[in-house]
Amino acid sequence: MNVLLRERPRPDRIRNHPSAWRLAVLTVCFGAFMGQLDASITTLAYPALRTEFSASLAAVSWVSLSYLLTLTLLLVPTGRLSDALGRKLFYVYGFAVFTAASAACALAPSLDTLIVFRVVQALGAAMLQANSIALISNAAPREKLRQALGIQAAAQALGLGLGPAVGGLLVDTLGWRWVFGVNVPVGVVALVGGVFLLPRTRERTPGLRPDLAPLKQHDVRWGLLGAAGGYLVLFGPLVLVPVIMAARGASALSSGLVLTTLPVGFAVGASFVKCRAGVGLGLAVAALAGLLVLPFEPLVLVPLLGVLGLGLGAYAPANNAQVMAAVPQKSSGVVSGLLNTARSLGTSGGVYMVTSAIALANHSSGRGARYAFAGLLLVCLLTLFVAVRQIHPGTHPVADELVDELPTPLGPQVGPLVRGDDQQRVAHLGQLPRQQWKPGGVGQVEREAAHSQ
Numbered sequence: 001m002n003v004l005l006r007e008r009p010r011p012d013r014i015r016n017h018p019s020a021w022r023l024a025v026l027t028v029c030f031g032a033f034m035g036q037l038d039a040s041i042t043t044l045a046y047p048a049l050r051t052e053f054s055a056s057l058a059a060v061s062w063v064s065l066s067y068l069l070t071l072t073l074l075l076v077p078t079g080r081l082s083d084a085l086g087r088k089l090f091y092v093y094g095f096a097v098f099t100a101a102s103a104a105c106a107l108a109p110s111l112d113t114l115i116v117f118r119v120v121q122a123l124g125a126a127m128l129q130a131n132s133i134a135l136i137s138n139a140a141p142r143e144k145l146r147q148a149l150g151i152q153a154a155a156q157a158l159g160l161g162l163g164p165a166v167g168g169l170l171v172d173t174l175g176w177r178w179v180f181g182v183n184v185p186v187g188v189v190a191l192v193g194g195v196f197l198l199p200r201t202r203e204r205t206p207g208l209r210p211d212l213a214p215l216k217q218h219d220v221r222w223g224l225l226g227a228a229g230g231y232l233v234l235f236g237p238l239v240l241v242p243v244i245m246a247a248r249g250a251s252a253l254s255s256g257l258v259l260t261t262l263p264v265g266f267a268v269g270a271s272f273v274k275c276r277a278g279v280g281l282g283l284a285v286a287a288l289a290g291l292l293v294l295p296f297e298p299l300v301l302v303p304l305l306g307v308l309g310l311g312l313g314a315y316a317p318a319n320n321a322q323v324m325a326a327v328p329q330k331s332s333g334v335v336s337g338l339l340n341t342a343r344s345l346g347t348s349g350g351v352y353m354v355t356s357a358i359a360l361a362n363h364s365s366g367r368g369a370r371y372a373f374a375g376l377l378l379v380c381l382l383t384l385f386v387a388v389r390q391i392h393p394g395t396h397p398v399a400d401e402l403v404d405e406l407p408t409p410l411g412p413q414v415g416p417l418v419r420g421d422d423q424q425r426v427a428h429l430g431q432l433p434r435q436q437w438k439p440g441g442v443g444q445v446e447r448e449a450a451h452s453q
Contacts, residue, residue, distance in 0.1 A: 010198070028091075031129065032129075041166055042067070046063075053111040067119070070118075092194040098125055099191065101120040102187060104117040133340070136152055137325075138199070146274065146321045153266070217327070220323055226319045228346035230319065233284060233308075233346075239350065248296070261303075262308060265312075266313035277314075279314065291304050296369065353379075
């Protein structure tokens with residue numbers, strides 16, 4: 001039993017390599033990619049599933065709903081268990097469960113059995129997603145954290161963007177079972193990579209009760225709201241644009257090509273655009289304002305969706321980095337689970353907002369699309385307000401674990417700023433030189449120590 005609960009160290013050759021953290025991020029990106037690919041690929045199999053099992057659309061929809069509901073419910077408790085038992089351990093076992101359940105889904109003899117296997121698959125996905133941000137924040141050097149989280153966000157966007165195209169291709173050529181079977185070879189590769197490329201968990205937090213103390217922190221609370229708002233704005237158009245294009249008589253392929261510009265823009269923004277979170281959301285607001293008033297022509301939709309994705313892609317990793325930097329390493333699993341839960345809630349909210357707007361317009365796709373874009377614009381403005389609230393002009397909350405050196409100008413006066421291990425203190429940064437406004441330190445030392453595991 002101890003062997004099963006023991007995290008295997010990386011080989012010395014990998015651990016001592018200068019790019020060891022990049023290999024760890026790449027491994028985590030497998031899970032990020034597959035999670036989003038699986039979420040967006042399944043709907044393409046609905047017609048084939050209805051024919052195969054002679055089922056209604058409502059019954060077939062539970063193939064997706066069972067997965068999404070289970071995933072949302074399990075993210076936080078799974079994150080807490082990973083803090084207690086080991087994040088690498090849960091990530092590796094998560095891929096094992098996800099891969100085995102994917103194979104079972106591909107072989108399912110009935111719709112009911114397929115739905116049960118999808119629940120098990122969601123358990124594996126929760127073990128992956130609850131750990132993804134925590135593993136990256138602990139593996140990457142602090143100065144590379146924004147870049148690492150951007151790569152992970154780009155992998156998610158790539159999976160999201162490829163899902164419809166890959167799903168349609170698989171269903172048309174190999175059949176619906178390969179929509180799930182495609183996960184198996186990728187899962188095996190990622191499983192091996194997790195064992196050999198991920199660092200062990202340096203610090204575990206015993207107990208099973210989720211520690212929600214991070215929610216008391218300003219940056220965490222507002223960051224979670226921002227994550228939910230950002231993904232609501234991202235996923236709303238993914239439902240809305242196909243409706244708009246179908247109403248214009250466009251083919252599914254044309255709709256997919258137009259829609260692809262959104263996740264592609266998100267991937268570019270997450271990978272290459274480094275700016276303040278508010279700047280990214282400002283781009284998104286401008287794009288949504290254009291979508292609200294301009295005609296729904298492909299020549300209009302393509303650039304505006306690209307700008308929308310670019311802005312949201314620049315915002316998401318910046319927001320995640322700020323949230324993860326505000327908590328100690330021992331709580332990163334729970335906070336990572338909370339971030340992914342916020343994303344899932346935002347995703348569901350985007351779908352609900354769009355479908356509700358179309359229903360409110362009595363199924364008039366044109367007027368309903370205007371209502372939907374107005375709602376998305378309002379949410380984006382509120383998210384921008386949240387991003388502004390995260391900025392502290394005079395004070396900045398710094399966790400004890402993130403301070404590594406005493407500010408020289410304060411000298412012996414620094415003592416009163418240091419409080420107990422379970423408390424948070426506020427340093428008035430106006431009295432320090434700007435170059436010393438850096439939350440780093442013991443948190444970074446913990447990450448460097450984790451790299452040696």
